[in-house]
Amino acid sequence: MPAQTITSPDDPRIGDYRALTDVELRTRWEPPNGLFIAEGELVISRALRAGYRMRSALVDEKRVAQLTDLPAYCPIYAANQEVLESITGFHVHRGVLASFHRREIPDMSEMLGNATRIAVLEGLNTHTNLGALFRSAAALGIDAVVLSPTCADPLYRRAVRVSMGEVFAIPYAKSDDWPGTLTAIREAGFTLLALTPGEGAIPIGSLTPQQRERPALLLGAEGPGLTGAAMDAADARVVIPMHNGVDSLNVATAGALAFYEIGR
Numbered sequence: 001m002p003a004q005t006i007t008s009p010d011d012p013r014i015g016d017y018r019a020l021t022d023v024e025l026r027t028r029w030e031p032p033n034g035l036f037i038a039e040g041e042l043v044i045s046r047a048l049r050a051g052y053r054m055r056s057a058l059v060d061e062k063r064v065a066q067l068t069d070l071p072a073y074c075p076i077y078a079a080n081q082e083v084l085e086s087i088t089g090f091h092v093h094r095g096v097l098a099s100f101h102r103r104e105i106p107d108m109s110e111m112l113g114n115a116t117r118i119a120v121l122e123g124l125n126t127h128t129n130l131g132a133l134f135r136s137a138a139a140l141g142i143d144a145v146v147l148s149p150t151c152a153d154p155l156y157r158r159a160v161r162v163s164m165g166e167v168f169a170i171p172y173a174k175s176d177d178w179p180g181t182l183t184a185i186r187e188a189g190f191t192l193l194a195l196t197p198g199e200g201a202i203p204i205g206s207l208t209p210q211q212r213e214r215p216a217l218l219l220g221a222e223g224p225g226l227t228g229a230a231m232d233a234a235d236a237r238v239v240i241p242m243h244n245g246v247d248s249l250n251v252a253t254a255g256a257l258a259f260y261e262i263g264r
């Protein structure tokens with residue numbers, strides 16, 4: 001389909017792409033309107049491969065001829081960098097943005113039934129950490145991710161970008177009953193392992209084969225860490241031993257190490 005040229009940032013056809021740097025506005029607006037934004041050819045191709053349906057693409061007019069893999073079923077809009085920047089609020093140096101339809105979030109119990117190893121994220125409200133965790137989870141054999149109600153949106157543009165599109169590779173569901181969902185996870189046959197740098201936790205290397213069999217790795221937010229309710233709900237508290245008096249790891253780093261260790 002030939003690209004349609006956009007010359008004004010007020011053009012109603014590119015409403016999906018307005019004010020992309022306004023995190024608060026976008027995070028309030030995108031989920032109820034059923035869309036998300038992906039940036040760059042690689043991430044867009046991963047969204048398409050995962051079966052997400054594109055609404056439209058917005059491209060740098062200099063790149064139009066090179067972007068031959070965009071689906072023919074949706075409109076492609078082209079603009080110069082100046083117009084792109086006034087629409088989105090930033091310099092679109094990847095040259096291509098696409099708006100996608102969200103899908104139904106999977107049913108929690110069905111998702112748990114199909115999984116062996118899961119990550120459970122509590123209060124993860126930093127998009128970069130969320131994206132990094134999904135990327136590691138996909139790479140290191142985690143089958144599904146459960147998000148507490150206070151977690152950020154994994155389909156927010158920055159999370160999608162940091163995950164390199166791996167948010168599309170792993171099913172996730174958001175709890176609406178916290179910490180009740182933790183009980184449901186245990187009832188589904190998982191061993192709840194609370195990852196914590198706090199005292200009294202067992203080193204991750206000493207988990208028993210039984211504890212490793214069907215693990216749910218529970219990770220908390222930067223700053224507060226896991227809540228008391230989540231810690232109380234866990235079957236075991238687990239630490240990744242640290243050196244040099246360091247008090248904790250970044251949550252995405254802790255997640256990656258735990259996913260690797262549990263999958264060995």
Ligand SMILES: C[S@@+](CC[C@H](N)C(=O)[O-])C[C@H]1O[C@@H](n2cnc3c(N)ncnc32)[C@H](O)[C@@H]1O
Pocket residue numbers: 194195196197198218219220221222223224225226238239240241242247248249250251252254255
């Ligand atoms: C920056 S830490 C939070 C630190 C917080 N003061 C605490 O005591 O939990 C963020 C999350 O990363 C995980 N984490 C960080 N370092 C860890 C370690 N050494 N062992 C196990 N989990 C760790 C935990 O899940 C934690 O909730």
